[in-house]
């Protein structure tokens with residue numbers, strides 16, 4: 001039976017065909033080559049200091065439906081940056097998340113910190129596209145890729161100067177990410193088959209990730225308490241969407257999360 005992830009990816013492939021008809025492979029490669037060099041997001045995420053917050057521009061989702069209209073994604077991203085976010089995640093998948101490459105362009109114009117193109121990457125074309133639109137980080141979902149695809153897209157991200165956030169959901173996927181040589185590994189607490197969130201997955205998988213990797217806790221973070229919990233479990237960074245787009249005061253919300261992470265590191269509740 002097809003999973004939610006399978007359905008999303010089949011829509012992604014359809015939309016990809018349309019974009020490839022408008023801008024061919026040669027042209028997208030040229031656009032990627034002409035883009036300013038990618039920021040070293042892996043180094044910024046690995047830098048000493050407080051927990052790093054990757055703040056997401058997210059309008060809707062398969063699990064929650066409509067979350068926020070976000071008429072001006074650049075303004076939202078600017079607020080995240082002002083609050084101390086280390087990077088901005090921009091969902092560019094249109095059908096299920098309401099995002100677009102236009103959002104990525106708008107955000108790129110506004111902020112100076114690294115940008116994650118948050119999409120379901122299944123082809124080389126999307127990688128060039130990400131770079132052409134100013135992304136510094138791309139997402140590779142281990143569950144969506146076989147070993148050859150994972151290796152090739154990971155290699156391509158490095159060749160393009162981008163950081164790969166390699167996303168895992170279980171022990172086997174974590175082993176595949178580590179074997180790949182990923183430097184930034186995200187544990188997604190959301191099961192992409194059931195869409196249920198299991199926050200304890202981070203703690204179960206974090207010890208399988210080498211300490212010289214950046215460990216990112218992803219999904220289902222409701223506020224500062226969850227950040228504190230993930231930091232106590234060894235998270236270096238956290239990817240937050242829904243709580244930031246629905247909570248109001250995005251700058252302050254990011255700041256409060258960073259502070260909660262700092263207190264958790266010091267062992268203070």
Ligand SMILES: O=C(O)c1ccccc1NCC(=O)[C@H](O)[C@H](O)COP(=O)(O)O
Pocket residue numbers: 004056058061062063064188190192195218219220221239240241242243
């Ligand atoms: O958010 C979903 O419902 C979802 C469903 C299927 C595949 C991916 C999905 N989300 C993408 C993400 O990884 C999240 O947007 C990101 O981790 C932030 O999650 P949250 O803070 O829970 O909005």
